[in-house]
Amino acid sequence: MGFFLETLFGGLMAGMLYSLVALGFVLIFKASGVFNFAQGAMVLFAALAMARFSQWIPQWLGIESKLLGNVLAFIVAAGCMFILAWLIERLVLRHLVNQEGVTLLMATLGITYFLDGLGQTIFGSDIYPIDVGMPKDPVFLFENVFEGGVLVNQEDIIAAVIAACLVAALSLFFQKTSTGRALRAVADDHQAAQSIGIPLNRIWVIVWCVAGITALVAGVIWGSKLGVQFSLTTVALRALPVIILGGLTSVPGAIIGGLIIGVGEKLSEVYLGPMVGGGIEIWFAYVLALVFLLFRPQGLFGEKIIDRV
Amino acid sequence: QAKEQFFPVLVYRTGAYAPNGVPWANGYVDYLKLVNARGGINGVKLSFEECETGYATDKSVECYERLKGKGATVFQPLSTGATFALTEKAPIDKIPLITAGYGRSESADGGVFKWNFPLAGTYWVAADAIIQQLGKKEGGLSSLKGKKIALVYHDSPFGKEPIPLLQERASQLGFQLSLLPVTAPGVEQKATWLQVRQQRPDYVVLWGWGVMNSTALKEAQATGYPREKMYGVWWAGAEPDVKDVGQGAKGYNAVTMQHGTEKGADVVKEILSKLHDKGQGTGPKEEVGDVLYMRGLMSAMFAVEGVRQAQEKYGKGKVVTAEQARWGYENLNLTQAKLDALGFKGVMRPVSTSCQDHMGANWARVHTWDGSKWQFTSDWLQADEQIIKPMVKAAADKYAAEKKLTRRAASDCGS
Amino acid sequence: MFYRENGQFKTSYRADQQIFPIAQDRWAILALIAFAFVGVPMLADEYLFRAIFIPFLILSLAALGVNILVGYCGQISLGSGAFMAVGAYMAYNTYIRIEGMPLILALLSGGFFATLVGIFFGFPSLRVKGLYLAVATLAAQFFCDWAFLRVGWFTNNNASGSVSVSNLQVLGMPIETPLQKYLFCLAFLVVFALLAKNLVRSSIGREWMAIRDMDVAAAVIGIRPKYAKLSAFAVSSFIVGVAGALWGFVHLGSWEPAAFSIDRSFQLLFMVIIGGMGSIMGSFFGAAFIVLLPIFIERISLLVGLSTAAAAHMTFMVFGALIVWFLIVEPHGLAKLWSIGKQKLRLWPFPH
Amino acid sequence: MSQKTIGDVILDVQNISLRFGGVKALTDISFNVKEHEIRAIIGPNGAGKSSMLNCINGVYQPQEGQITFRGQHFKHMNSRQVAEMGIARTFQNLALFKGMSVIDNIMTGRNLRMKSNLFLQALRIGPAQREEEQHREFVEHIIDFLEIQAFRKTPVGQLPYGLQKRVDLGRALAMEPQVLLLDEPMAGMNLEEKQDMSRFILDVNDEFGTTIVLIEHDMGVVMDISDRVVVLDYGKKIGDGTPEEVRTNEEVISAYLGTSH
Amino acid sequence: MSTNPNIVLNVNGIEVIYNHVILVLKGVSLNVPEGKIAAILGGNGAGKTTTLRAISNLLKGERGEVTKGSIELRGERIENLSPADLVNRGVVQVMEGRHCFAHLTIEENLMTGSYTRTDKAEVARNLEKVYNYFPRLKTRRTSQAAYTSGGEQQMCAIGRALMANPSVVLLDEPSMGLAPQIVEEVFEIVKDLNTKEKVTFLIAEQNTNMALKYADYGYIMESGRIVMDGAAGDLRNNEDVKEFYLGMGGGERKSFKDVKSYKRRKRWLA
Numbered sequence A: 001m002g003f004f005l006e007t008l009f010g011g012l013m014a015g016m017l018y019s020l021v022a023l024g025f026v027l028i029f030k031a032s033g034v035f036n037f038a039q040g041a042m043v044l045f046a047a048l049a050m051a052r053f054s055q056w057i058p059q060w061l062g063i064e065s066k067l068l069g070n071v072l073a074f075i076v077a078a079g080c081m082f083i084l085a086w087l088i089e090r091l092v093l094r095h096l097v098n099q100e101g102v103t104l105l106m107a108t109l110g111i112t113y114f115l116d117g118l119g120q121t122i123f124g125s126d127i128y129p130i131d132v133g134m135p136k137d138p139v140f141l142f143e144n145v146f147e148g149g150v151l152v153n154q155e156d157i158i159a160a161v162i163a164a165c166l167v168a169a170l171s172l173f174f175q176k177t178s179t180g181r182a183l184r185a186v187a188d189d190h191q192a193a194q195s196i197g198i199p200l201n202r203i204w205v206i207v208w209c210v211a212g213i214t215a216l217v218a219g220v221i222w223g224s225k226l227g228v229q230f231s232l233t234t235v236a237l238r239a240l241p242v243i244i245l246g247g248l249t250s251v252p253g254a255i256i257g258g259l260i261i262g263v264g265e266k267l268s269e270v271y272l273g274p275m276v277g278g279g280i281e282i283w284f285a286y287v288l289a290l291v292f293l294l295f296r297p298q299g300l301f302g303e304k305i306i307d308r309v
Numbered sequence B: 001q002a003k004e005q006f007f008p009v010l011v012y013r014t015g016a017y018a019p020n021g022v023p024w025a026n027g028y029v030d031y032l033k034l035v036n037a038r039g040g041i042n043g044v045k046l047s048f049e050e051c052e053t054g055y056a057t058d059k060s061v062e063c064y065e066r067l068k069g070k071g072a073t074v075f076q077p078l079s080t081g082a083t084f085a086l087t088e089k090a091p092i093d094k095i096p097l098i099t100a101g102y103g104r105s106e107s108a109d110g111g112v113f114k115w116n117f118p119l120a121g122t123y124w125v126a127a128d129a130i131i132q133q134l135g136k137k138e139g140g141l142s143s144l145k146g147k148k149i150a151l152v153y154h155d156s157p158f159g160k161e162p163i164p165l166l167q168e169r170a171s172q173l174g175f176q177l178s179l180l181p182v183t184a185p186g187v188e189q190k191a192t193w194l195q196v197r198q199q200r201p202d203y204v205v206l207w208g209w210g211v212m213n214s215t216a217l218k219e220a221q222a223t224g225y226p227r228e229k230m231y232g233v234w235w236a237g238a239e240p241d242v243k244d245v246g247q248g249a250k251g252y253n254a255v256t257m258q259h260g261t262e263k264g265a266d267v268v269k270e271i272l273s274k275l276h277d278k279g280q281g282t283g284p285k286e287e288v289g290d291v292l293y294m295r296g297l298m299s300a301m302f303a304v305e306g307v308r309q310a311q312e313k314y315g316k317g318k319v320v321t322a323e324q325a326r327w328g329y330e331n332l333n334l335t336q337a338k339l340d341a342l343g344f345k346g347v348m349r350p351v352s353t354s355c356q357d358h359m360g361a362n363w364a365r366v367h368t369w370d371g372s373k374w375q376f377t378s379d380w381l382q383a384d385e386q387i388i389k390p391m392v393k394a395a396a397d398k399y400a401a402e403k404k405l406t407r408r409a410a411s412d413c414g415s
Numbered sequence C: 001m002f003y004r005e006n007g008q009f010k011t012s013y014r015a016d017q018q019i020f021p022i023a024q025d026r027w028a029i030l031a032l033i034a035f036a037f038v039g040v041p042m043l044a045d046e047y048l049f050r051a052i053f054i055p056f057l058i059l060s061l062a063a064l065g066v067n068i069l070v071g072y073c074g075q076i077s078l079g080s081g082a083f084m085a086v087g088a089y090m091a092y093n094t095y096i097r098i099e100g101m102p103l104i105l106a107l108l109s110g111g112f113f114a115t116l117v118g119i120f121f122g123f124p125s126l127r128v129k130g131l132y133l134a135v136a137t138l139a140a141q142f143f144c145d146w147a148f149l150r151v152g153w154f155t156n157n158n159a160s161g162s163v164s165v166s167n168l169q170v171l172g173m174p175i176e177t178p179l180q181k182y183l184f185c186l187a188f189l190v191v192f193a194l195l196a197k198n199l200v201r202s203s204i205g206r207e208w209m210a211i212r213d214m215d216v217a218a219a220v221i222g223i224r225p226k227y228a229k230l231s232a233f234a235v236s237s238f239i240v241g242v243a244g245a246l247w248g249f250v251h252l253g254s255w256e257p258a259a260f261s262i263d264r265s266f267q268l269l270f271m272v273i274i275g276g277m278g279s280i281m282g283s284f285f286g287a288a289f290i291v292l293l294p295i296f297i298e299r300i301s302l303l304v305g306l307s308t309a310a311a312a313h314m315t316f317m318v319f320g321a322l323i324v325w326f327l328i329v330e331p332h333g334l335a336k337l338w339s340i341g342k343q344k345l346r347l348w349p350f351p352h
Numbered sequence D: 001m002s003q004k005t006i007g008d009v010i011l012d013v014q015n016i017s018l019r020f021g022g023v024k025a026l027t028d029i030s031f032n033v034k035e036h037e038i039r040a041i042i043g044p045n046g047a048g049k050s051s052m053l054n055c056i057n058g059v060y061q062p063q064e065g066q067i068t069f070r071g072q073h074f075k076h077m078n079s080r081q082v083a084e085m086g087i088a089r090t091f092q093n094l095a096l097f098k099g100m101s102v103i104d105n106i107m108t109g110r111n112l113r114m115k116s117n118l119f120l121q122a123l124r125i126g127p128a129q130r131e132e133e134q135h136r137e138f139v140e141h142i143i144d145f146l147e148i149q150a151f152r153k154t155p156v157g158q159l160p161y162g163l164q165k166r167v168d169l170g171r172a173l174a175m176e177p178q179v180l181l182l183d184e185p186m187a188g189m190n191l192e193e194k195q196d197m198s199r200f201i202l203d204v205n206d207e208f209g210t211t212i213v214l215i216e217h218d219m220g221v222v223m224d225i226s227d228r229v230v231v232l233d234y235g236k237k238i239g240d241g242t243p244e245e246v247r248t249n250e251e252v253i254s255a256y257l258g259t260s261h
Numbered sequence E: 001m002s003t004n005p006n007i008v009l010n011v012n013g014i015e016v017i018y019n020h021v022i023l024v025l026k027g028v029s030l031n032v033p034e035g036k037i038a039a040i041l042g043g044n045g046a047g048k049t050t051t052l053r054a055i056s057n058l059l060k061g062e063r064g065e066v067t068k069g070s071i072e073l074r075g076e077r078i079e080n081l082s083p084a085d086l087v088n089r090g091v092v093q094v095m096e097g098r099h100c101f102a103h104l105t106i107e108e109n110l111m112t113g114s115y116t117r118t119d120k121a122e123v124a125r126n127l128e129k130v131y132n133y134f135p136r137l138k139t140r141r142t143s144q145a146a147y148t149s150g151g152e153q154q155m156c157a158i159g160r161a162l163m164a165n166p167s168v169v170l171l172d173e174p175s176m177g178l179a180p181q182i183v184e185e186v187f188e189i190v191k192d193l194n195t196k197e198k199v200t201f202l203i204a205e206q207n208t209n210m211a212l213k214y215a216d217y218g219y220i221m222e223s224g225r226i227v228m229d230g231a232a233g234d235l236r237n238n239e240d241v242k243e244f245y246l247g248m249g250g251g252e253r254k255s256f257k258d259v260k261s262y263k264r265r266k267r268w269l270a
């Protein structure tokens, strides 16, 4: 029982971490109809910027305080993401107004390659630490109830709290502001949105910038967990079943999806895995998402897919 | 034709495995440079060219084809996947492959794998060395009986390679082996470590590469599994695997391919003075002598010494062909004296190959991360030939049967 | 001035329904095929064959298959890698388990099993659409990756989970040298391209496209979505499976599941998009773009004296930028760009 | 004008009700269509006209009621069945296959009649080739009929709106239907084009004896060419009869026609 | 016309090419005076929509570009402004084929129309106004636009444009798919806005009858060229226009049933 709880909890926490990456996808998809293949590359790029600047800035400025160094690095990295968003709008999106989803998807693939090259050129391709003082050692709960207690990870809890805050803020943004409504309009129909005066250019810079900052947050958390290096881009693959299960257009869906996938895959690996030789969690996540989709083809919270004649 | 002996260098300096690929490549290239600085192989200068594979098999094949055309002496793909693919091509092209410390374990059998040279150790050697070390810890191999050992491995041919040996050992010694695969690249291991926590194995053997290693250590820390009880393969025992974990990895052990971090070795000093001090070195000076750097260095040394050996037969001071070089690798005889002269004193033990034995050595040591550097913590360990030899032979025979190959005749060995 | 269809009057519908209704095109294509069979072997060296042409041909074939599913039928698939793997592993098993199995039959049987798997994973497409469908095909991808590593039978119980084949021959002729391999793959590609082209311009092809463009309307005119989608999955995975078998047998010789990983699936999808969805020709353009261009850029970067790592990074950046640039020039892919080019040529020298 | 003979009831809609959540799109609608007639459905926007066609077509499944076609009763229809029985349809919002050329779009209308299997098609030998040619010939007639020869090979997405409507009609005609459902075929056309379109419809009706169900907002057209008219308002039927009867029906005037008509 | 000093919109000899190869407008010139209603008439494919798109700068998304000529708004060249800039200058287009935001509700659709307006009270007033014009929309305010009928979507598209408080409206086929009553209402609304709020209109319309009844000036377009223009009243009395656009050639209106053969349209250009 203690172990079951532990697995459950571990799954929930892992799920929260996926959600963090998933959020970036959802944001861009919801607000512009673009499936952003570059999300993983953005997470890496942001994390690299953070990791490197937190090392460089104290060197350049001779700052002693780790906190200050980290804060400055975060600001500079956020700045990078903003510039990136701006450039992407200028050089890519603006020229692809009103094109189909796949075309835009492909463009983001181009961006992925570019970022991968650029990131490694500027920041190097070694493995770099991000140290924002996350506690690494485990704590044990209910030690008196279960033998060995239930292990939880403080780092995960912090990450989960941050993810939850982000989601709350973003949901409010989408539901309550007129910009949020405009973003959804853009996703539906670029041209019509333009025709009533929604400035696509500005909107896209905003969205990509917000997505960039989400990527940065995800990058910092994942980076402090794993170390910053190229493989960070693959966490995007882990986020895929999450967004699909939750619904491509739903911010809360990203969280719920994350939790379901996280719990599902951990339980399956731990309880079913040994029977078939293990290593099943990754495909199990997809199968799980698929099962949900068979009941709700648009994901749990996604907007209904409209086909009308 | 060529005046220079050409060495192709397949490297990965970008992508997911770059942190591990770069130091190896630096060591490899630095050694070739060093040989030139020393005057070449009996006066024959070396030339080399890198090709970026990104640790991808198809890129490796492309690089192989590209550099092959330039008169390659020997290839070292530094990837098990690429080794598999190139193993099929090398015999046709008549180019030897050195896979020092990786590749198919059965390719140690030169009777079947004429062109493969897993010099100085295969994965079965590594696995056996680890078991022996565990035995020592427990006070004798027989005390392993009833113990639980978990293998946390990269879910790929590389990771699966040690399983047959470990199973063999498990049935022989009576320990319980549990297999925990980690899907590549290995950034998500929570479930794996929850299982470790549940099973509470006495030891964890870590068979990873790249980000999987540091992630495993971090998860071990997060689930409170003692790092002292973890033993990695030699691709999981270098600086990039632990430095980012720092204190969290303290106590973690890894088997080594003989050498560890060798900042004090003669050859390292020589490289620093002859290359890096003159600004001709490859990569950062501080990393010279690191584990993977040394691995690259050693691999390059093998490549060069085989050619030197071949020159003995085919003409000193001449450029040898790949086919001739193969003979050199098959007849390597790196005695301790020779190694010391090359600057590898204290770094490794003799290696000598033969027609049957393409591995040439089966020694290993264990080193342990003390939070800031690797330190040897074991004596020399020798893999048990009694166990490995028959396994190699059986596996090689199976391969030959599948491929409808016949074992090389004794006469073939001389040539 | 020379590229005109004026004056070429079609006197029958058959004439108008030819693959290349314009005579110049027909000649150009015939010349190209002749060149591929005769000219290239005289000019190319081993490197070109083994590192460039053979992978290019096989991946073109795979892209062709993916194009049928994604480009023609509009079902986004990220499982092509898995279908390739099924093709390769099942061809391997038929090849080694059945004594005296002819090579070509073994390869086709790989395609056949890929078809079965393809249809199975195609079932969700009856309910799930668009990007959401990608999850079903991804499930196929990861499941197959896993199964080929885990189930010993597929690899003939090889401990490491990798398999290899050798001594290939067709009707007593060995497929050993690069040239033989090249011609072998080329023959496969030409035949499959022709068959595929026939399919897409027949009623079944129109059904696929109808489903892609507007499935409700398609249903109303009597097209059965189930049949159309599953047949697209079947045909597509057959071709992709054969390509996978060729990739394993002819190109690699020995492989592990990583040779058909998710990256391969993405790569194929991207070939189709950049080449041109719903265009047979586009599959070739796409494969050329994605296979050849990076190698080309890398070699140029090396030539200008960049270090290996810098050259690799530069390759990434230039390649990424080129993708974006081409999309901006023509969002519908290289094939469209090509046809617009031809249209301009037709108008030349009098614009409009 | 040839004297046309209106036959028996071919399509009978009985007590159809259709709801979407709270929205009652159709409430208890009954009407019938006789063989060879031109039957118009009119009504204000959102009255449920298109929904009615969608029910007949099997796109929507009404909660209540049944539809009888040639004596067969259906609780709800399945699109494929409907097509096989010979009911074709055009769409209000253009549901063409955008990526395909005009020819291919119209050829899809023939698909139901194409019999050769996948292998024959792949090889394109004998029967498959012949079949393709025969149907192509038929389609070329339709293309001539609709005067869109010049656009044969243009992707329909690039055609102006009015021509797309014609292609839509062409696709439906290619099915050689017994009953043709037209949803606002003349929206977005100018007078001259409407005259042409009316002519097409009358010709189809005359020459092939096709029964036509027509939704249209242009009262000139409806009153001139239809034999009988159903009027819907807010999902309810408020009138049914000859154009003359409908035109003078008070309820219809106030709900739909307005005073100036 | 050129004598009128208050030209809001001046299109001068524009040429438009789609996809780099398809030449659609071959030198179109027209101008719209302040506070008037101008109509562009013409058959399918004449280029009406293209002209409007060129003015409102929505061509780019269709891969079209203006290759020659100039477009001026109150004397300012606007070819390089973004559609959003134009909306800020008061120019709004109602696109052909509705283009409602499918996933947004009717009310949300309308509200996005006021994206450029900041005054909340004004927005609320506009919303009320639109609902007054189209009561049908009010009853459907909470349904997703995709699930409303064709006519409802058309009303929504028009209403959405009005939410921006425009001074120039480009209307592309406003009557399409609307019930006759509503068509009339729409034109009444146009007239209303025109007289009361001095909104200038440029309307592309197939319903020639209606258009000429409400417009001040008309352009007739054919194959990418303007072939005839004149005051609405003059056009109404022109014999060709009567015959081909109003269906009253030779006096009486002809029944649709009696059109014997397809018309061979008289081409103004050979």
Ligand SMILES: Nc1ncnc2c1ncn2[C@@H]1O[C@H](COP(=O)(O)OP(=O)(O)OP(=O)(O)O)[C@@H](O)[C@H]1O
Pocket: D157, D158, D159, D160, D161, D162, D163, D188, E018, E019, E022, E024, E042, E043, E044, E045, E046, E047, E048, E049, E050, E051, E062, E063, E096
């Ligand atoms: N996106 C496009 N790509 C290529 N050609 C186009 C495109 N849009 C329009 N055209 C072409 O431009 C010409 C004019 O089209 P336009 O839509 O302007 O006509 P229209 O007068 O608005 O017709 P309708 O009354 O049918 O709406 C047509 O021949 C059409 O084929």
Ligand SMILES: Nc1ncnc2c1ncn2[C@@H]1O[C@H](COP(=O)(O)OP(=O)(O)OP(=O)(O)O)[C@@H](O)[C@H]1O
Pocket: A308, D020, D023, D024, D025, D043, D044, D045, D046, D047, D048, D049, D050, D051, D052, D092, E140, E143, E147, E148, E149, E150, E151, E152, E177, E179
């Ligand atoms: N799939 C659906 N989901 C929800 N509501 C729907 C759906 N389809 C139609 N409706 C509603 O049903 C009513 C009738 O719609 P329908 O399209 O049949 O009207 P119509 O008579 O064709 O009008 P128009 O002349 O404007 O095209 C409308 O209010 C519409 O919003």
Ligand SMILES: CC(C)C[C@H](N)C(=O)O
Pocket: B078, B079, B080, B081, B101, B102, B103, B158, B208, B209, B235
């Ligand atoms: C460096 C390596 C050869 C180790 C690697 N994991 C492999 O076997 O592919």
Ligand SMILES: [Mg+2]
Pocket: D049, D050, D051, D092, D183, E149, E150, E151
């Ligand atoms: Mg309708």
Ligand SMILES: [Mg+2]
Pocket: D160, D161, E048, E049, E050, E096, E172
């Ligand atoms: Mg138009």
